Structures are given as structure tokens and as C-alpha cells.
Amino acid sequence: MSAATNDPAQAAAPSTPATPPSPTGRISARVAAIAESATLAVDARAKALKAAGRPVVGFGAGEPDFPTPDYIVDAAAAACREPRYHRYSPAGGLPELREAIAAKTLRDSGYRVDASQVLVTNGGKQAIYEALATLLDPGDEVLLPAPYWTTYPESIRLAGGVPVEVVTDDTSGYLVSVEQLEAARTPRTKLLVFVSPSNPTGAVHPAERVAEIGRWAVEHGLWVLTDEIYEHLVYGDARFTSMPVAVPELAERCVVVNGVAKTYAMTGWRVGWVIGPKDVVKAATNLQSHATSNVANVSQVAALAAVSGDLTAVSAMREAFDRRRRTIQRMLNEIDGVSCPEPRGAFYAYPSVRALLDREIAGRRPRSSLELAELLLEEAEVAVVPGEAFGTPGYLRLSYALGDDDLVEGVSRMQRLLA
The missing domain is CATH 3.90.1150.10 (Aspartate Aminotransferase, domain 1)
Structure with missing residues (x-):
């Protein structure tokens, strides 16, 4: 790929696989x-x-x-002694955790969702992959602003999609524009991956830019997968803005992924979630029921304590x-x-x-x-x-x-x- 550029005409290109197919066929x-x-x-x-x-x-x-904060660890330790957590639980997540995630989402971002719109996953990576696998068909193009987290293009490819990189650079503060996205859009474009605050750059899109991009996605009938894992980690006068809150009419074509890893120092506990339209979440839950079944119950109880507690x-x-x-x-x-x-x-x-x-x-x-x-x-x-x-x-x-x-x-x- 070429060096970063702000020229919309040169700022998008389909991303090729990182390594060639296995020559041995094994x-x-x-x-x-x-x-x-x-x-x-x-x-x-x-x-x-x-x-x-x-x-x-x-x-x-x-x-x-x-x-990980002590009150979360204590909740997990108590769960270890509860026989009901030694058994299978619903593939989509403990009902009480799904309810708590819905309540936490309203509290933290202003996005009102029902527990039936929540799927609890094995970390944010599984949330991203399952959301993409549920939405993409082979050949569907996905707009992926770069710099991007390394997992996004691989998950897109595994789901049969084609990553189309939309390159930003340090001169713009790594903020993607509607003009760049529009220059990259083709008849095969189905979805945009949007991340703010960003890994790897730390960029935070202003509320007006988030709304502008959301309205553009609605205008062109695109899906948006927005990763909100860093929602609480903003500094100075920067503010986190949830796209389906900024643009409510996007909600029926928007999937939010999140988790407890970064906010609560719980990277090793492996609890994330997908929030989206009920039919999408139901389909993704069916996928998870065959891939992993439920997330480990002890980790789910720890996550319940995390999202239900205060933010001290x-x-x-x-x-x-x-x-x-x-x-x-x-x-x-x-x-x-x-x-x-x-x-x-x-x-x-x-x-x-x-x-x-x-x-x-x-x-x-x-x-x-x-x-x-x-x-x-x-x-x-x-x-x-x-x-x-x-x-x-x-x-x-x-x-x-x-x-x-x-x-x-x-x-x-x-x-x-x-x-």
C-alpha cells in the first residue's frame, strides 16, 4: 500500500491478503x-x-x-462456588448480563436498546468477527479507515468481504472525511467500520463529524459496524459520540461492538458483546451457538459486576x-x-x-x-x-x-x- 495521503482520489484501495494461499494445499x-x-x-x-x-x-x-478492580474479582470468586455456573448457560449470554449491558449502554452513551439486542461474546474480537460474518456475503466491500487495528481486515476477509482501505494521516489528526469515504464507495460497498476513539492512533472524531458520516451511511443504505471499546478513555475536551445516538435513523443498519477489556482492565477475562437489530443479533447468536456456545460463566459474572458498578x-x-x-x-x-x-x-x-x-x-x-x-x-x-x-x-x-x-x-x- 502507498504511504498515507489526504487525496480522496488516491486514498482508497482494496486490501490484498497479507500472505499468499498455502502452496501445499495442507x-x-x-x-x-x-x-x-x-x-x-x-x-x-x-x-x-x-x-x-x-x-x-x-x-x-x-x-x-x-x-482488575477487587469488587469484580470478588464477584468472580463467588461465582466459582455456585454450581449453576458450572453448567451450560444460554449461548447468547446470561440474561442478567444482557439486561445489565443494555442498561450500561443507555447510561454511558445514551443509546436505548433491549436485552434481546445484545449478544455476549468471547471478547471484542469474536464480536467483530461474528458481526461481520452475519452481515457480509462473498465479495461485499467494507470501507476501512486506516490506520486500522490489525484484526479488522483479517476478520473482514474471513467473513468473505473485501477490505477497502481509506487512508488518513497525521496532518488531519487521523480523522476520516465523508469526501474520502464517498470516493471509496462502489456499488459493491455494504459496510463501514468506524472506530472512535481509535486504536492505533488515539483519534477521536468530533460529534459533528460522527453525525455527518452517519447521515452519509443512511443516505447510501450502508451498514456501519462501530467499535466503542474505548468509549470511556477520552481526554481534555474530547468527547465520545455513539453514532446511532447521533443519527437515530441509522440504528436499523448499525452494529455496536464493545466489551469490558479496556475500561475495566479485564483483557484476560474475554467478555465482549454485539448490539444490533434483533434479527442480526439472533443470527449471530445462532453462529455462536455452534462456534463456542456460551462465554465462560465466571467471566460473565465478573462482567456483570463491572458494567453494573460505578466508574470510580x-x-x-x-x-x-x-x-x-x-x-x-x-x-x-x-x-x-x-x-x-x-x-x-x-x-x-x-x-x-x-x-x-x-x-x-x-x-x-x-x-x-x-x-x-x-x-x-x-x-x-x-x-x-x-x-x-x-x-x-x-x-x-x-x-x-x-x-x-x-x-x-x-x-x-x-x-x-x-x-
């Missing part, structure tokens, strides 16, 4: 074409180096460094993330050749490093952000994710969901190496 072409999760791969490599005694600072994984613990985590985002943006922008827009949500910084490419660093000349990321790991023992993983070469993603001291140490190492 693996299906569909699965052989799936790329490994780059973020998980970087995190695994960093942890392996740490285990070998290397003092690696890892900016790769997108997970809070805080423990969430506020404390957000305060720490806010402090760290200001630190990491300042320190990255102190490096000659690095340009980092202000992250306004989530917990990621996404600096441009294009000016560093082909510059001599530690006796080498990295020609891509992938090579630069490898150099940073080898020479500075700092793990970052290259922009190639997110559809925009020339950038790096750094998660600031790590301790303040580690954050400062890691970026200081980058400053020394890249000076």
Missing part, C-alpha cells in the same frame, strides 16, 4: 491468508526477551497495566493514562524526525517516523518503519509496533498503558538512539 487458502496479529507478536517477543534477562521496555500490547476505578485509570499521554507526546516530539499528533483517546500514540527513514542510525539505514522497529528493539531494547501492521507504513504505534517510569525510560532510550 492449509485452506482462507486460513493460510491470515496474518499473525502483529501486536501480539511484538508483545510475545518482548516478553521472551525479558524472560531471557533483557531489560526490554514494551510499548506493544494494548492492555491496561492495572489489575475507571476514572482513576483514565487519570493515569491522561498523564502518560501528555508525557509520551512531549517526549516523542522532542526527537528530531518524529511527529506525534495529540492522542485524544484510547491509550496509544501514533507518531510519524518517515523523516527518520534512510537516515543512518547506529550504523544502519532503516528503509521502513518495520526495519526501524527492529532496530529499536535490537539497539535500544524498546518494543514498538510498526505502521505496516496498521496499513500505514512510516509510523510507529506505542501503547502508553504501562508504568510511568517504564514509559519515560523507554522513550528516553529512543531519544538517545535517534539523536
Whole structure:
């Protein structure tokens, strides 16, 4: 894919599979074409180096460094002793959890839904895949603003769809425009993936832009899958806006995915959900009934405690993330050749490093952000994710969901190496 551009005429292209089909025929072409999760791969490599005694600072994984709040853990521990949770439960989720998710959605975003519109899934990734598998037929095109989280294009392809990348860059704050989306739309376009706050960029679309995009989708009869997993992690004057709230007439063609992972520091508990029209949720539930059946009941009870409780613990985590985002943006922008827009949500910084490419660093000349990321790991023992993983070469993603001291140490190492 080409470098990022704001030219709508050049800002969209169908995304090709990351790897070619298996030449041996032993693996299906569909699965052989799936790329490994780059973020998980970087995190695994960093942890392996740490285990070998290397003092690696890892900016790769997108997970809070805080423990799950005690009241949630206590609820799960009590559930372990309840025999009714030792058995199968409804494939779509515990009824009390579905009710609580509906209530939490109204409380947090103003979106009124019924429990019958909720499907509880094994994390946000399953929510995304099942929603796409339910809506897409082979050849349907999906508009995917880039930079994008690595799982979106793979889930689209697995569901038979064709990702069409709509490229944004740091000059626009990584905000996609209706003009770019319209330039990418074809008669085969069925769905738009919309994410705000964004992983990997931390961009937050203003309410008026969210509404404009939603009205455009309604005008052209498109579906929207909106990922609201970072809804509570916004900073400064940024505000989260739920698209079906901003544009109520979109609700019958909108699917919302969310979960407890980021808000409540529960990445390992694996609880997400799909909210959508009843027929879509029923069909996705049928799919899940054959794929996994119910989500682990103990995790569901933990999620029930999370979404039913107050947001005190969430506020404390957000305060720490806010402090760290200001630190990491300042320190990255102190490096000659690095340009980092202000992250306004989530917990990621996404600096441009294009000016560093082909510059001599530690006796080498990295020609891509992938090579630069490898150099940073080898020479500075700092793990970052290259922009190639997110559809925009020339950038790096750094998660600031790590301790303040580690954050400062890691970026200081980058400053020394890249000076």
C-alpha cells in the first residue's frame, strides 16, 4: 500500500491478503491468508526477551497495566462456588448480563436498546468477527479507515468481504472525511467500520463529524459496524459520540461492538458483546451457538459486576493514562524526525517516523518503519509496533498503558538512539 495521503482520489484501495494461499494445499487458502496479529507478536517477543534477562521496555500490547478492580474479582470468586455456573448457560449470554449491558449502554452513551439486542461474546474480537460474518456475503466491500487495528481486515476477509482501505494521516489528526469515504464507495460497498476513539492512533472524531458520516451511511443504505471499546478513555475536551445516538435513523443498519477489556482492565477475562437489530443479533447468536456456545460463566459474572458498578476505578485509570499521554507526546516530539499528533483517546500514540527513514542510525539505514522497529528493539531494547501492521507504513504505534517510569525510560532510550 502507498504511504498515507489526504487525496480522496488516491486514498482508497482494496486490501490484498497479507500472505499468499498455502502452496501445499495442507492449509485452506482462507486460513493460510491470515496474518499473525502483529501486536501480539511484538508483545510475545518482548516478553521472551525479558524472560531471557533483557531489560526490554514494551510499548506493544494494548492492555491496561492495572489489575482488575477487587469488587469484580470478588464477584468472580463467588461465582466459582455456585454450581449453576458450572453448567451450560444460554449461548447468547446470561440474561442478567444482557439486561445489565443494555442498561450500561443507555447510561454511558445514551443509546436505548433491549436485552434481546445484545449478544455476549468471547471478547471484542469474536464480536467483530461474528458481526461481520452475519452481515457480509462473498465479495461485499467494507470501507476501512486506516490506520486500522490489525484484526479488522483479517476478520473482514474471513467473513468473505473485501477490505477497502481509506487512508488518513497525521496532518488531519487521523480523522476520516465523508469526501474520502464517498470516493471509496462502489456499488459493491455494504459496510463501514468506524472506530472512535481509535486504536492505533488515539483519534477521536468530533460529534459533528460522527453525525455527518452517519447521515452519509443512511443516505447510501450502508451498514456501519462501530467499535466503542474505548468509549470511556477520552481526554481534555474530547468527547465520545455513539453514532446511532447521533443519527437515530441509522440504528436499523448499525452494529455496536464493545466489551469490558479496556475500561475495566479485564483483557484476560474475554467478555465482549454485539448490539444490533434483533434479527442480526439472533443470527449471530445462532453462529455462536455452534462456534463456542456460551462465554465462560465466571467471566460473565465478573462482567456483570463491572458494567453494573460505578466508574470510580475507571476514572482513576483514565487519570493515569491522561498523564502518560501528555508525557509520551512531549517526549516523542522532542526527537528530531518524529511527529506525534495529540492522542485524544484510547491509550496509544501514533507518531510519524518517515523523516527518520534512510537516515543512518547506529550504523544502519532503516528503509521502513518495520526495519526501524527492529532496530529499536535490537539497539535500544524498546518494543514498538510498526505502521505496516496498521496499513500505514512510516509510523510507529506505542501503547502508553504501562508504568510511568517504564514509559519515560523507554522513550528516553529512543531519544538517545535517534539523536
